[in-house]
Amino acid sequence: SGGSTTHTVRAGETLSGIATAYPGVTWQQIAQANRIPAPYTIRPGQRLTIPAQRSAPASREPFPGASFFRVGTDSPIITRMGRRLVEEGCSHYRVGPGPRWSDADRRSYSAWQRKLGFTGADADGIPGRTSWDRLRVPRG
Template sequence: MATPMTASQFLTALKAEGVTVVEVGDWEHHNREGHGPWGPVNGVMIHHTVTRGTENTVRIVRDGYASLPGPLCHGMIAKDGRVHLVGYGRANHAGLGDPDVLAAVIAETKPPADNEATVDGNRHFYGFECENMGDGKDPWPPEQIDAIVRVITAICRHHGWTARSALRHLDWQPGKVDPRGPGMQWDDILATVSARLGTKPPARPAPTPAKPVVDLSQLVAAAKSNPAAKGTPVTYSGVKVVEAALVNAGYLSKTYSDGHYGKATVEAYAKWQRHLGYTGPDADGIPGKTSLIRLGDKYGFTVVA
């Protein structure tokens, strides 16, 4: 939590970090004064514009729209890495967001998933719009990424913040996806900001483990073999994956989750088939493609035929 920089301090901080600045008109006094407070500030937010062309984008973020007056940010980061300063003070960039996310930014921890929109972000964040179509295909040039790193670093350095004081619009407001697209690697940006600040980079999220794969033909063969007893060699490892799913679904006792597609597993799978609406011979406990895919979608495995 901090008092906002003056416009002069803001400009000095950006230039000291090596940012190429373009001052647009009377940017220091262009703001939404009288429409809510500005500060205390807690972080810096990055957006994309869904526009093409630097001149056009500067005009839009400075002037805004009929339904959303400008400025729509403090600075617009162009494809070539130049940062066009279009306003200073309260700006219409963040909107209402999640109070738990704000608490995480203040604590400088990884923000949780946003699911509320009740807190005035225009009060609490410096905002930078970035020239990008926002379609997930428009690339982010290295010069633009470098400028994003530098503006975040400049603000964090002035206030004594870590990289966790930076966030994306998608972190703040439910339904937002910005910024995104080829070259926009947020974890890399935060790590580079930390390196410039001389601080430890934020921990990267653990990689999502690959889903197990179940082969339908091998599973059916195992289901039809009806092993005599526990301890008989397991003919196919995918049986354990399916049995674990049936345990999670509440159809199979964990006692019988042993990799043997015996009577108990057949009965449990038949319950799953009946749950899906199958009857008679279609609910015989022998997996079919559709029922197995439905089970995999719900309990985390992939099916191959």
Template sequence: MAAPLSPDELLDALRAEGVRVIEYGSWRTHDRGLRGAGWGPINGVIIHHTASSGTDSSVELCVDGYAELPGPLCHGVITKSGDVYLISAGRANHAGAGDGDVLDAVIAERPTPDPSGSDTDGNAHFYGFECVNLGNGSDPWPDEQLDAIERVGAAICRAYGWSAASVIGHKEWTDQKIDPRGFSMQTMRERIDRRLATKQGKPVPAPAFEPFPGVEFFKSYPRSPIVTAMGRRLVEEGCSAYASGPGPQWTTADVQSFRLWQKKLGDDAKYCDGWPGRLQWDALKIPKV
């Protein structure tokens, strides 16, 4: 059974991974004590978005919470610039009730099932990191912020000897949440696993092509340079249904264009629905954004 990291161990693990840490207030002792199911054993990390904007206000919200849900609301706040404000080293109100089957999968380090139940107290088992983002699908996720998420996940996994399968999104813990919205947790886990294969703090070679961001990324109708890069490759392949563009906003023209690519690949009709799949995406060889 994995005991919680001490404040010094948590701080050292993050800094060793190259995380820019800001120790905020009395973070070492600011926690929810032994409420609920307590704190530990620790089994993983949950990534959230704040549904807010601005560093100061987002950090204060996570530190103080609100009437219905007292703070701390996470262990750290990851800003758009990639800074990580540590606000707690103990139990925090971030995960809430979730699916015990998901926890079992995280412990076994295997893909998680779609969550359905709310029978397990996640606050006892997971570190939680809130990322400053409106969560509307169009608020951008800067490279610095995504890099910080990757490093935070890798730092805690490395400290416990876990793989990236131990890092999940809040929406993968409970069907009552949508966060984080705007990037793929599967792609993030791939990034974390690549980092875990290197020495602490060392740069990770970027993949030659843009990794598959996941079907849910597209079904949130994102606004992203990834969409533009995909559209340009579709045009190059003669698979364009664009009247103008392509541009960063995912539209029905992108769906229609990708359907042409699926047909060009010779895929079965049931796989030609315009929503990218991993193999179809990889075959398109989209330059890294």
């Protein structure tokens, strides 16, 4: 962590491309910090404030994408996610958590989404980037 830094935009750069150079910071955070409205246009020479990283990014599992979380997925990422859900008081596990994506994982994740204030289809138990990043799943 620490304070913010400044990035000078070079020709051809995009907010998402710039964000990849600053682990732990999303392009949306850069846009918000610099009050850049949609369609998020930046220009060469523009100086952007890069917000401070939220956590030690190397120690966190990056969001693997919603399609990762489906029947048949078997990964230690699922186990580590489940352990974090248990720590957050969102467990619907009878046994486990384990590496295979299950209905207990989905119900537990839905409880986490509701704890964050999501409702309806936004609390369906399928991880999204915002809820995943807030869960802070450790890397293996």
